[in-house]
Amino acid sequence: MLHKGISSDSVIKHHLKRAAWIIVGVVLFYAPFALIVKMATIIFPGASLGTVNGDVHQACLRMPISWLAQPQMLLRVLGNPLYLIVLVALPVTAFLFAPVFCGWLCPAGGFTEYLSRLVPDRFKLDFRGKVDFTPIRYGFLSGLIVTPLVTSSICCSFCNFGYMQNFVSAGFGDFSSFAYWSSTGIITLVLWLFFLGIFTKGGRGWCNFLCPAGAIQGLFSRLGMNLPWVYRIRHDKQSCSSCATCENICPPRSIERSGESLRINPYTCNACLDCVVNCPSNAISYKKGKSNES
């Protein structure tokens, strides 16, 4: 949906830019490229990374989070510095710039988001206003950290990044990853790709509810949001025409209007900037400083 007064060129340009960054994410994290693993092999020659065919598993964004309650497991970071991506690099980035990784680089989130755009809205679920994303997101994150202590770890069995790797590999002709199907894998695929992906408005249902890496970044984004020197999505109440365009196009369904004020959920906003380019009155921007309303 394009609002009167918005240049379609700028919106198309924005989406092309985002799509290009998501492809950069694929090249960085996913086999057959896995550039980040290759770079780490050069930077950290002592690490065990040089011995493996790099793929998304070497830069896992889930396991280090599930180890947070197990200090002895966290020591594995010493053997693979790429585990620090999710423990240090992404939280710091999110603190300073909001979770730009989720909105611009994450192929697993971008894949479902862009696929969901192909499905008419009437076939999609919209969770906004019906459930509160934030407590579910952090409840699941807490559960993910606690499960290895109580029952069995769920980080590998229910991994959407692993499935994304399978799709990327299949795109390059390697279908071997689809040779084995497990019950948990089938559940993950159905939830991530279909139920919370393609058939959820915005295509970011998995990100909002079940992604631990996104939850960690959301937390750090929230922590920094009131500082004047960090970049965030800012809303200018005076310029706002209350057209609700931003509400409708926001992929993570993070924008909600109540009366005259606009509430941007700092825990789930992924700084994709779709709202910024689509706003007909330029009331939303991505910049430093405080907004006229929080």
Next chain:
Amino acid sequence: MEEKIAKRSKVIKIFRAGVFFAIAVAIALSMGYYRSMLALAESVSLPLNFPSGWAQSSAGDMPGHGSATGQSSTMSQGNAMSRGGAMSRGGAMSRGNAMGSGGGAGYGGPVTINIAKTGILKKLVQPNVIHMMSHRIVNKDKYPHKVKLELIGNNNNYPVHWESTRKDWNEKSKTFERMVMPGGSVNMAWDFIIPRKMLEQDVIFDGGIAVIDAQTNQRLSYLPVKIINTDASSSGKDECCAP
């Protein structure tokens, strides 16, 4: 009055958030429980060290290699297991392994995969491919070893797909070409493709994985693996009439 309403709505909001939070924690725990239930049948993950006590046994003592007497003598050397017939052994062995916990136990004990415990989705979609993996086959020795892996006891010649993320894995010779240094590890995943008619048997596979020094041909470790299909339980707790 307005203040009271605002306060009340805030309390309701917090309560609602608490309920959502608790539900999400419960969902994660249920997923963990479901995963642990499937750990004995699907995506079996096993830690394996070498050299180990199992390697000291002669080949004839190993399960899947020799007689029934040979099996029991090897088992008595290993972990503390109940010995009350094949079925009870199966159940106890599985429990003793702490499999699927994300890498708990350091020693690779016997593995029993019971496909009767397979999840319903797997049963519907792909019941005949059985997956087993070891993220860490660790060299606990003081010396480096060139590691070769061997699947023993595949008497029915089931197709088995081997896969490692290591660059030096030589599929043809089943050898890791680089030396595994002390403390270092390799990884491997096996997919057993079982013909559907064979799935009905009580014992589908009875053999093991041997870790061999490719230079000296010395067996460094051995992990007995059994694939069974039974609803029997060693404790009887799964039976409806159990006390």
